[in-house]
Amino acid sequence: MLDIHDLHATVGEKEILRGISLSVGAGEIHAIMGPNGSGKSTLAQVLAGHPAYEVTGGSVTYDGEDLLAMDPEERAQKGLFLAFQYPVEIPGVSNVYFLRAAYNAIRKSKGLGELDPVEFLDFVEERLHLVDMDADMLRRSVNTGFSGGEKKRNEIFQMAVLEPRLAVLDETDSGLDIDALRVVADGVNKLRRPDNATIVVTHYQRLLNYIVPDFVHVLVNGRIVQSGGKELALELEAHGYAGVPA
Amino acid sequence: MSFVEQFRDAGPAWLAPVRRAAIQSFVDSGFPTRQNEDWHFTSTAAIAETEWVPLRDASGQVQADDLAPFMLGLDAPRLVFVNGRYTPALSALGRLPGRIRVLDLAGHWGEPIVEKYFGAFAPFGRDAFTALNTAFAIDGAVVYIPAETIVEKPIHILYVTDSEAAKGVTHPRTLIVAERHSVSTIIESYVSLGDATYFTNAVTEIQVMDGARLDHYRIERESERSYHVGTTEVRQGRDSRYHSFSFATGGALARVNLYTVLGGEGGETLMNGLYMLDGTQHIDHQTRIEHAAPNCASREVYKGIMDDASHGVFNGKVYVHPEAQKTDGKQTNNNVLLSETARADTKPQLEIFADDVKCTHGATVGRLDDVALFYLRSRGIGVELAKTLLTYAFAADVLERIDQPEVRQALEALTLERFVGGGAELVAA
Numbered sequence: 001m002l003d004i005h006d007l008h009a010t011v012g013e014k015e016i017l018r019g020i021s022l023s024v025g026a027g028e029i030h031a032i033m034g035p036n037g038s039g040k041s042t043l044a045q046v047l048a049g050h051p052a053y054e055v056t057g058g059s060v061t062y063d064g065e066d067l068l069a070m071d072p073e074e075r076a077q078k079g080l081f082l083a084f085q086y087p088v089e090i091p092g093v094s095n096v097y098f099l100r101a102a103y104n105a106i107r108k109s110k111g112l113g114e115l116d117p118v119e120f121l122d123f124v125e126e127r128l129h130l131v132d133m134d135a136d137m138l139r140r141s142v143n144t145g146f147s148g149g150e151k152k153r154n155e156i157f158q159m160a161v162l163e164p165r166l167a168v169l170d171e172t173d174s175g176l177d178i179d180a181l182r183v184v185a186d187g188v189n190k191l192r193r194p195d196n197a198t199i200v201v202t203h204y205q206r207l208l209n210y211i212v213p214d215f216v217h218v219l220v221n222g223r224i225v226q227s228g229g230k231e232l233a234l235e236l237e238a239h240g241y242a243g244v245p246a
Numbered sequence: 247m248s249f250v251e252q253f254r255d256a257g258p259a260w261l262a263p264v265r266r267a268a269i270q271s272f273v274d275s276g277f278p279t280r281q282n283e284d285w286h287f288t289s290t291a292a293i294a295e296t297e298w299v300p301l302r303d304a305s306g307q308v309q310a311d312d313l314a315p316f317m318l319g320l321d322a323p324r325l326v327f328v329n330g331r332y333t334p335a336l337s338a339l340g341r342l343p344g345r346i347r348v349l350d351l352a353g354h355w356g357e358p359i360v361e362k363y364f365g366a367f368a369p370f371g372r373d374a375f376t377a378l379n380t381a382f383a384i385d386g387a388v389v390y391i392p393a394e395t396i397v398e399k400p401i402h403i404l405y406v407t408d409s410e411a412a413k414g415v416t417h418p419r420t421l422i423v424a425e426r427h428s429v430s431t432i433i434e435s436y437v438s439l440g441d442a443t444y445f446t447n448a449v450t451e452i453q454v455m456d457g458a459r460l461d462h463y464r465i466e467r468e469s470e471r472s473y474h475v476g477t478t479e480v481r482q483g484r485d486s487r488y489h490s491f492s493f494a495t496g497g498a499l500a501r502v503n504l505y506t507v508l509g510g511e512g513g514e515t516l517m518n519g520l521y522m523l524d525g526t527q528h529i530d531h532q533t534r535i536e537h538a539a540p541n542c543a544s545r546e547v548y549k550g551i552m553d554d555a556s557h558g559v560f561n562g563k564v565y566v567h568p569e570a571q572k573t574d575g576k577q578t579n580n581n582v583l584l585s586e587t588a589r590a591d592t593k594p595q596l597e598i599f600a601d602d603v604k605c606t607h608g609a610t611v612g613r614l615d616d617v618a619l620f621y622l623r624s625r626g627i628g629v630e631l632a633k634t635l636l637t638y639a640f641a642a643d644v645l646e647r648i649d650q651p652e653v654r655q656a657l658e659a660l661t662l663e664r665f666v667g668g669g670a671e672l673v674a675a
Contacts, residue, residue, distance in 0.1 A: 048624045075627035092639030092646075101635065103421040104627035109626070141639075157623065198355070 001063060001197050002166060004046035005168070006047045007047045008057035014112035016042040023033070024166070031208055031233060032201045034219035035241040039084055040201045041129050046171040047199075049141070062166070064089035076102070077109035079165030079196075083155040083172050095154070098142050099124060099161055106162060127160045128164035131187045151178040156187040165204050168199045173207035185210030218244050249378055252300055256384070259354050261364070268370045268380035275374050279409045284540040287559040287591045288501055288530040293473050295446070297446050298415035300382065303412045303627035308439060316404060316437045316467070318656035323348065324402040325387050330416030332385055345392045348401060350536050351419055352385040361392055363421050365481040373503075374548075375475045379417040379449040386419035389432060391458075393425040400431035400463075405448070407468070409440025420450040427457040431650055433456060434462070436476070438469035438496065448476040456483035456510060461490075463653055466506075467660075468496035470525060477503040484510025484539075491648055492519035492548075493657050494529050495664070505534040508542040508570075515544040520657075522664060523556035523588075530559035532555075537570035537600075549644045550581040551637060552588035559591045564597040564605060573598075582640050583613055584633070614640075638665045 002024040009017040009101040022063055024030050029239045034040050046053050047060065049072035063222055067075060090098070096117075104114040116125065131153045143151050152172055159167055169188065173181055188198065188211050198199070208216075210231065217224045217231040226232065226244050236244070253269045267523040277294040308328050313336060313549040316326075325338040332350035339348055347359075352361055370377035373518055392414035405418050424430055427669040436446055446468060454460045468474050474497040482488050492502055506515050521529045535544045550558040560579045614636045622632035641661050648654035 054645055068525070071629070072620060073628050076624055081606030084621065084622050084624075088615075089620070090618050090636070090639055093635050094485050098625070098627075098635070101627050102629060103624075105626040105628060106633070117312040121275075121603050126302075162625065 001060040004058070005060075007046070007055065007060060008056035009042060009053045009055050009222060011042070012158060013055050015056070016045065019218075019237045020222070020224055022217065024199060026214065027198055028049050029192070029198045029211060029213045030136050032199060032219055033035065033203070033205075033216060033233060033236055036203065037218045039222040040219050041240065043169055044082055044168045044201050047168055048072060048080065054128065068225055070075070073105065075164075077106050081164030081167045083167065083169040085161060085171040085174065087143050087151040087155055089144045089146075091144045094139055095142050096121065096124065096138040098243050099158060102111070102158070103161060125159055127157065130160045131157045131185050133157055145154055148175040149177065149217035152176055153180065153187075156184050160187060160191055167196070168201065170201045171203065172200070173202055173204060181209060205233045208233045213215045226231055234245070248297070250383070253381060253650045255575070257469060260361050261355065264365055265381045271379065272374050272377040275377070279376050284494040284532060284561070286353070288499070288528065292499060295447060296413065296445070299413050301329045301411055301414040301416050302331070303327040304333045305626045307405060307410065308333070308336065308408055310336055312337045312439055313404065313406065316406070316435055317402070318653060319518060320400060320402060320434070320652055322400045322402045322433070324404055325350065325525075326404045326406065327385060327418060328406050328413050329389070329414065330385055330405070330418060330502050331407060343561070344395045344475045346397060347388070347390040349388040350385060351388055352382070353420070354388060357388070360388060360421065360530065361422060363451060364419075366645055367453070367481050368477060373477060375447050376449050376477050378440070379419060379447050383419035383449070389422045390583045391424045391428040391430045391466055393427055393455075395425070395428045395430075397428070397430040400433050400434065401652065402433045404435045404437065405446070407438050407442070407444055407472070408448065409442045411444040412442045413444065413577075414442075415445040415447060418439070418446065418598070420448070422450065422452040422460070422579045423462045424452070424454045424458040426455040428455075429459045431461040431653075431655065432463070433464040433465065435467070436474060436496070437465075437467045441471050442467045443471040445473040446476070448474075450476070450478040452478065452480040454480065454486040454488045457485045458483070459487040459489070461650055463650070464490065464492045466492070466494040466496050466500055466502065468500070469498065470498060471526060474500040476501070478505065480506035481514065482506060482508050482510065482513045485512040486510065487514045489516040489649065490504050490518070492521075492531065493524065493660075494519070494531070494593050495520040495523070496531065498527060500529045501532070502530070503532045505536070506614070507536040507538055507603060508544070511541050513539065513540045513542040515542070517544070517546040518644055518647050519548040520550075520641055520661070521548070522551045522641070522661070523558055524553040525556060526560070527556040530561070534563040534565060535575065537566045537573045537575065540569065540571045540573070542570065542573055542595050544576070547647065548579045549582065549641060549642050550579070550590055551641060552581065553584040554592055555587040556583070557589045557591075560596075560609070561593045562607075563595045563597065564607065566596075566600050566605065568599045569604045570600050573600060573603040573605060574602070577607040578607040580640075581611045582637065583611065586636065606660070627646060634665050638662060
């Protein structure tokens with residue numbers, strides 16, 4: 001589904017990704033772990049097409065197409081979803097309008113008809129329970145005045161509505177208490193299907209108790225220095241990142 | 247014909263000397279130039295160099311249906327003026343409660359309240375446009391809200407100029423007296439039918455007496471080829487509340503002056519506004535809140551959205567007199583530029599002569615937030631719609647502050663129409 005080959009990316013003059021290669025197949029969950037500043041979040045942002053990062057080398061192929069040639073909205077329309085580490089507040093735009101605009105943009109790109117507000121409301125209300133959120137959040141401004149936990153749940157709620165093929169969760173666990181972490185992880189697990197894939201970017205092993213990965217990769221200094229199965233995460237938890245080869 | 251050549255004595259005996267003094271004041275000062283600090287960003291040359299023809303008669307062409315787009319969806323008592331003249335056939339006052347009076351000025355120059363308040367608050371000596379209005383005003387609205395009266399529905403004063411008004415000038419004059427402990431809402435609209443080049447030179451004088459509350463909405467949606475100068479002078483009594491909102495989207499050039507004096511203890515002023523410009527439009531707001539008594543509060547939030555090669559100006563002054571201790575003032579002006587060639591100038595000013603006050607101000611000029619733009623795009627929303635949503639969101643923040651629900655919805659709808667082409671659920675609760 002996703003093939004990253006020798007990916008290099010910079011922000012300003014600084015090279016952050018220094019040759020990343022990674023393959024993700026349908027139905028798989030990959031965890032990317034690493035210390036602060038290793039480039040984990042940059043990788044997530046580059047995959048989503050954040051304009052602040054410049055790709056200086058390598059390739060990313062998504063379902064046989066050149067992902068890097070696509071605008072951010074085109075990537076989303078083709079099923080890529082980034083759950084933001086810091087979800088953005090947009091005062092003045094209601095959640096429900098935002099979500100319907102996104103949902104319909106994706107449908108339109110597939111040649112499907114748009115849902116009207118009433119149809120859409122029925123559809124999203126059914127998805128709300130997945131992340132244990134109240135319907136009144138739909139009328140509130142996007143993430144405005146939300147607690148840290150609510151923002152993260154809202155990301156997973158958006159994921160539940162948009163049903164991506166490839167979800168990238170960028171430090172979705174940071175700032176969550178254990179209950180919120182469970183809710184978020186349960187949501188992700190319920191959305192898992194044989195034809196979609198998930199990349200979980202995290203600093204801590206904790207989240208991986210709930211979202212169990214098939215593969216774990218350790219990112220240090222912009223490179224993947226070690227890959228393995230889920231047991232690798234436990235080793236990292238026990239010994240820290242100091243022990244991994246630089 | 248120049249303004250001076252147009253001048254004729256007209257009206258009752260008390261008015262003649264006032265008009266003569268006003269025209270003399272205009273002769274002495276002439277139109278303001280950009281050397282004048284208050285006009286630094288706005289040139290009056292296009293107005294000064296045009297020979298405007300005074301409009302004296304309402305056009306007979308305007309039908310009730312033509313006004314539907316300007317009614318804001320309100321079933322409200324309304325006084326309609328076409329090309330500066332009161333038009334009873336289009337007006338509908340219905341049954342106003344109590345002893346409320348809503349009158350046309352042309353038919354009521356002899357009223358004691360007109361003689362008492364005409365020119366009482368809008369000094370023509372320091373403003374050439376007010377001087378011209380004082381010299382030439384022939385019609386307008388007079389609203390008198392008696393003491394202790396609560397008016398549920400907004401009263402709508404609608405000044406319409408139609409396509410027959412080419413090169414015409416009107417000087418609408420509005421007088422509003424809200425007696426003590428009254429509660430009322432007044433909407434003052436300036437709109438166009440057609441796209442004639444004309445000049446509206448309006449003056450509004452408002453007295454908000456002790457304990458009264460007046461919500462005042464000023465809506466300027468004139469033709470993009472028109473010129474608009476409007477000055478509102480407010481005087482507030484003890485414990486009075488004056489809440490104003492200026493919504494300005496029209497005019498080749500529009501200058502909106504909004505001045506209030508908090509003259510009694512415990513008064514409150516709210517001045518909010520939204521201006522949205524495109525093409526080569528120029529809209530300039532000049533506000534002044536004068537704290538002349540202790541323990542008063544003022545809040546001001548103005549937002550501007552400039553596209554294409556338009557130019558928005560905000561100049562807001564909060565002036566605190568030495569005796570106005572415990573003044574609580576906050577002023578904000580935020581502007582967003584949607585194009586490389588749009589421009590905003592903002593000049594918030596505090597002048598404080600009392601020592602025990604709490605006053606803050608702030609201003610920004612920026613572009614749409616890149617991070618928010620990326621967030622929307624990362625969800626599949628195309629870049630154009632994403633920009634539209636963020637632009638609307640920027641405006642919504644100040645529209646949300648409108649207390650009157652029907653007016654708020656109407657102005658939100660007008661804003662949405664401009665940016666999104668509909669979609670009421672966009673509005674967050």
